Amino acid sequence: MITVPRPGRPRGGGNERADGAGPAAPTRKRSRVRAFGLRTRLLAAFLLVAAVSAGTTSALTYREARNALLQTAQDTAVSTFRDQVERTGWGLPLQEEGLEEILRDLARTGKPRPWVVFAEYGSIRASSGENPVSSVITPQLRRAATADRYGSFQRVVKDGVPYLTIGMPTVFKTGPDSVLPSGLVLYAVMRMTDEQVNVDALLIAARNGALPGLAVALVPALLAARSVLRPVRELRRAARSMGSGRLDTRIPVRGRDELADLADTFNESAGQLERSVGELREAEARARRFASDVSHELRTPLAGMLAVTEVLDEDADRLDADTAQAVRLVSTETGKLAVLVEDLMEISRFDARAAELNSDEIDVAEAIRKTLQARHWADDDRIRTELPAGIRARLDPRRFDVVIANLVGNALRHGGAPVSVLLRTEASSSGTLVLVVEVADRGPGIPAAALPHIFDRFYKADAARTRSPGSGLGLAITLENVHLHGGTIRAGNLPGGGAVFTVEIPLRAEEAGR
Amino acid sequence: MSRVLLVEDDPFVREGVQLGLRRRGHDVRAAGTGEDGLAALAEFRPDLLLLDLMLPGMTGVQVCRRIREHSQLPIIMLTARGDDFDVVIGLEAGADDYIVKPARPEVIDARIRAVLRRMDDGSTGRPAIEVYGDLTIDRVGLTASKAGRPLTLAPSELRLLLHLSAAPEQVFSRQQLLENVWEHTFHADGRLVDACVARLRGKIEDEVGNPRYVQTLRGFGYRFGPL
Numbered sequence A: 001m002i003t004v005p006r007p008g009r010p011r012g013g014g015n016e017r018a019d020g021a022g023p024a025a026p027t028r029k030r031s032r033v034r035a036f037g038l039r040t041r042l043l044a045a046f047l048l049v050a051a052v053s054a055g056t057t058s059a060l061t062y063r064e065a066r067n068a069l070l071q072t073a074q075d076t077a078v079s080t081f082r083d084q085v086e087r088t089g090w091g092l093p094l095q096e097e098g099l100e101e102i103l104r105d106l107a108r109t110g111k112p113r114p115w116v117v118f119a120e121y122g123s124i125r126a127s128s129g130e131n132p133v134s135s136v137i138t139p140q141l142r143r144a145a146t147a148d149r150y151g152s153f154q155r156v157v158k159d160g161v162p163y164l165t166i167g168m169p170t171v172f173k174t175g176p177d178s179v180l181p182s183g184l185v186l187y188a189v190m191r192m193t194d195e196q197v198n199v200d201a202l203l204i205a206a207r208n209g210a211l212p213g214l215a216v217a218l219v220p221a222l223l224a225a226r227s228v229l230r231p232v233r234e235l236r237r238a239a240r241s242m243g244s245g246r247l248d249t250r251i252p253v254r255g256r257d258e259l260a261d262l263a264d265t266f267n268e269s270a271g272q273l274e275r276s277v278g279e280l281r282e283a284e285a286r287a288r289r290f291a292s293d294v295s296h297e298l299r300t301p302l303a304g305m306l307a308v309t310e311v312l313d314e315d316a317d318r319l320d321a322d323t324a325q326a327v328r329l330v331s332t333e334t335g336k337l338a339v340l341v342e343d344l345m346e347i348s349r350f351d352a353r354a355a356e357l358n359s360d361e362i363d364v365a366e367a368i369r370k371t372l373q374a375r376h377w378a379d380d381d382r383i384r385t386e387l388p389a390g391i392r393a394r395l396d397p398r399r400f401d402v403v404i405a406n407l408v409g410n411a412l413r414h415g416g417a418p419v420s421v422l423l424r425t426e427a428s429s430s431g432t433l434v435l436v437v438e439v440a441d442r443g444p445g446i447p448a449a450a451l452p453h454i455f456d457r458f459y460k461a462d463a464a465r466t467r468s469p470g471s472g473l474g475l476a477i478t479l480e481n482v483h484l485h486g487g488t489i490r491a492g493n494l495p496g497g498g499a500v501f502t503v504e505i506p507l508r509a510e511e512a513g514r
Numbered sequence B: 001m002s003r004v005l006l007v008e009d010d011p012f013v014r015e016g017v018q019l020g021l022r023r024r025g026h027d028v029r030a031a032g033t034g035e036d037g038l039a040a041l042a043e044f045r046p047d048l049l050l051l052d053l054m055l056p057g058m059t060g061v062q063v064c065r066r067i068r069e070h071s072q073l074p075i076i077m078l079t080a081r082g083d084d085f086d087v088v089i090g091l092e093a094g095a096d097d098y099i100v101k102p103a104r105p106e107v108i109d110a111r112i113r114a115v116l117r118r119m120d121d122g123s124t125g126r127p128a129i130e131v132y133g134d135l136t137i138d139r140v141g142l143t144a145s146k147a148g149r150p151l152t153l154a155p156s157e158l159r160l161l162l163h164l165s166a167a168p169e170q171v172f173s174r175q176q177l178l179e180n181v182w183e184h185t186f187h188a189d190g191r192l193v194d195a196c197v198a199r200l201r202g203k204i205e206d207e208v209g210n211p212r213y214v215q216t217l218r219g220f221g222y223r224f225g226p227l
Helices: A027-035 A038-087 A101-108 A139-147 A193-243 A258-316 A321-351 A363-372 A395-416 A474-486 B011-023 B034-044 B060-068 B084-092 B103-117 B155-166 B174-181 B192-205
Strands: A116-121 A123-129 A154-156 A161-173 A180-190 A360-363 A383-386 A392-395 A418-429 A433-440 A488-493 A499-506 B003-007 B027-031 B048-052 B075-079 B097-100 B131-132 B135-138 B143-146 B215-219 B220-223
Touching: A027 B003, A038 A154, A038 A161, A038 A180, A038 A193, A101 A116, A101 A123, A101 A180, A139 B003, A139 B034, A139 B048, A193 A258, A258 B011, A321 A474, A321 A488, A360 A363, A360 A395, A360 B174, A363 A383, A363 A392, A363 A395, A363 A433, A363 B143, A392 A395, A395 A418, A395 A433, A395 A474, A395 A499, A395 B220, A474 A488, A474 B027, A499 B220, B003 B011, B003 B034, B011 B027, B011 B155, B027 B034, B034 B048, B048 B103, B060 B075, B060 B084, B075 B084, B084 B097, B084 B192, B097 B103, B135 B155, B135 B220, B143 B192, B155 B174, B155 B192, B155 B220, B174 B192, B174 B220, B192 B215
Parallel strands: A383 A418, B003 B027, B003 B048, B048 B075, B075 B097
Antiparallel strands: A116 A123, A116 A180, A154 A161, A161 A180, A360 A392, A418 A433, A433 A499, A488 A499, B131 B135, B135 B143, B215 B220
């Protein structure tokens, strides 16, 4: 298995994501890896190895075969020439006449091929061919031929034609082991075109042998790349699937290699993740159910208490002062408790995503006016409204009522008069029409530190004011209700002082009521 | 002032609501179970039934269905479960209104009065008996019949029918119907209207899926006719 190290990527735990495969992998890194992908690198490595091994084998084979081929030809030629030279009786001193005839005889019996024979003796130059001296014979060979009594040979390439040149000195035998050069040196020049053809054929054969090897190496390279890349692809798919929330995603484990280990580790990690997420969800669901159950359980006693507080209130005037105060306190607190439980119920419905939108097309100005009327705020001179007629929107009247009532109530409690309620429509940045409701007051405004938390549950901007008439859930419920309408709500401060809450709800003319 | 039968299993709530309503001038009889409540009906002859949804044994929904089989007694559901599902189940069983607990006697009293209010809208200057197709509506006798067969309509259903047919072909939004028929001055939800329309259709229409008398105008509301 060829491993390709990845630069700049620390080795982490077993569940390390495949490079660039995960949905969260930054695109910058992905594009860099893509440019020189795993598949390309694997193929390149395979081809390199195949090329080196095939090339080396071919080169060595070629060299050996060529040497053997040439060696045989050379040896034959040299020994034949030597024999011929020895067998020929040379009358010394040599006469130029008749020499060419002898040389021609020698040339005819050349082995393995006819050769051209030259003789050099002092100033005498004779040849079996047309030129008395061959241009192929190098000074090097001349020197070697006179020095070595057994003769020398050299391969020479001239004008693209290879020649074998042999130099053979003739000697006098002066003793059993001693000889004396006679001065006559014979040269044979043989064309080695046939050998060259064979050698060329060898070269082509070697090359032709190596190339299919390379081509054949592509197949296992592709197979190996596929076997590596398929698990990587599976890993990527699985990681993406996990990312989109399907935590039960697993990868099939094949074989026992490193990739199978990786898949195993991934599966294990996914299992652990699924378990912990499952536990978290369960805990969350339990907490929600608990809140909902508590609220339900509180409702029944509250129903009884609330039913009798009116009786207490009505009769308080007839009781003595202390008892009357106690009775009024109980009555007020019961009312608050009832509001708190209602708000808790509402919040737990939002948490359980059980809150539904029962939309109706309503006249928004009319709806706001009714909300103010129902809370006895309609004739309140602390409230100023600017409600242009004719704005109709699909809203859940009950939820919209809660939104407006909470914002106005909040402004009256924590802000300062006058509270202004403005209604308008405007085009949002994306070009769709939105309904805008602004509730502003002239109070001290919201402290900067409190702004980010203003919609949190039970958040109290002023830590000293531990009790307020509201449940502490009003703005959180308002936020949820606005979100349910697909809208947004912002809190801010006016330049001249005072807080402003801005509700934006898209004016969609989509599916109509039942 | 009016005779109210309260069916509620929790003694504290029963006592409290009884006390509160009695102070507001109602003649209240209380029963702890649905069975007791049904038994008290014949003897007490209430003008209205306040019915808890969660009861031991027979549930409020079952009691409601049983009563609706033969009686047009106004019924208000008293429920601790304000979730959409529970409300709709209660309404579909034939209740005229619902109150989510906890509620002040003031609110309960207002709802009782609204449900009991005399159904006199549109009765002046019109013939007492109107005929629309197979449907005959008697505005004085406060009855309706279809093809000569009298219909058993719950008070809210009858009031809805009277209100819609008083102005044929006029479209009423759910909000308008809530205010005119149920007298809810604040924003209650349209589920009350939808559930009531569904029940009314079940009684007067030939094909519920293709209503002839009470028609839906998508995005606007409901209207009576055109036939």
